[in-house]
Amino acid sequence: MEPIIIWGAGGxxxxxxxxxxxxxxxxxxxxxxxxxxxxxxENFFGAKVLGGRDALLAYGSKSGIAIAIAFGNNTAxxxxxxxxxxxxxxxxxxxxxxxxxxDDVTIGAGSYMAAGSxxxxxxxxxxxxxxxxxxxxxxxxLVGDGVHVCPRACLCGRVTVGQAAWIGAG
Numbered sequence: 001m002e003p004i005i006i007w008g009a010g011g012x013x014x015x016x017x018x019x020x021x022x023x024x025x026x027x028x029x030x031x032x033x034x035x036x037x038x039x040x041x042e043n044f045f046g047a048k049v050l051g052g053r054d055a056l057l058a059y060g061s062k063s064g065i066a067i068a069i070a071f072g073n074n075t076a077x078x079x080x081x082x083x084x085x086x087x088x089x090x091x092x093x094x095x096x097x098x099x100x101x102x103d104d105v106t107i108g109a110g111s112y113m114a115a116g117s118x119x120x121x122x123x124x125x126x127x128x129x130x131x132x133x134x135x136x137x138x139x140x141x142l143v144g145d146g147v148h149v150c151p152r153a154c155l156c157g158r159v160t161v162g163q164a165a166w167i168g169a170g
Contacts, residue, residue, distance in 0.1 A: 005050065031044055
């Protein structure tokens with residue numbers, strides 16, 4: 001199993017951790033909480049909070065550890081992705097086994113498709129996109145980097161969504 005650390009230790013991090021476990025490809029090493037690093041050592045959703053960004057940097061990018069950024073602040077997600085990408089860390093796209101993603105969909109680094117999400121043919125998702133629980137992205141949509149499509153939101157065909165946009169629930 002490949003090592004992965006989830007950056008975030010709140011509600012969305014639990015959802016991403018559940019997907020990581022379902023995929024049975026990743027070994028979850030723990031969570032990074034850069035907002036409250038004093039949580040270091042705390043048990044959280046079956047793993048430990050490792051501390052802040054320094055805990056992650058101690059591993060180093062050469063360690064082969066992947067990162068999943070799991071919080072909703074779109075701008076901060078993009079900033080951390082850029083910073084850690086520049087340091088050599090990798091950000092796999094994570095697709096829950098209960099998501100439905102067409103074969104020809106383009107998915108950027110670190111994007112996440114939650115359980116019950118649907119992404120139809122011809123869609124293109126940028127980096128660090130969240131397609132949350134039950135959200136639908138129909139055919140031929142272009143979704144920019146850092147977008148969050150909230151639970152049960154629906155984008156009809158040929159919609160273009162700009163960088164760091166937030167598409168509200170329902």
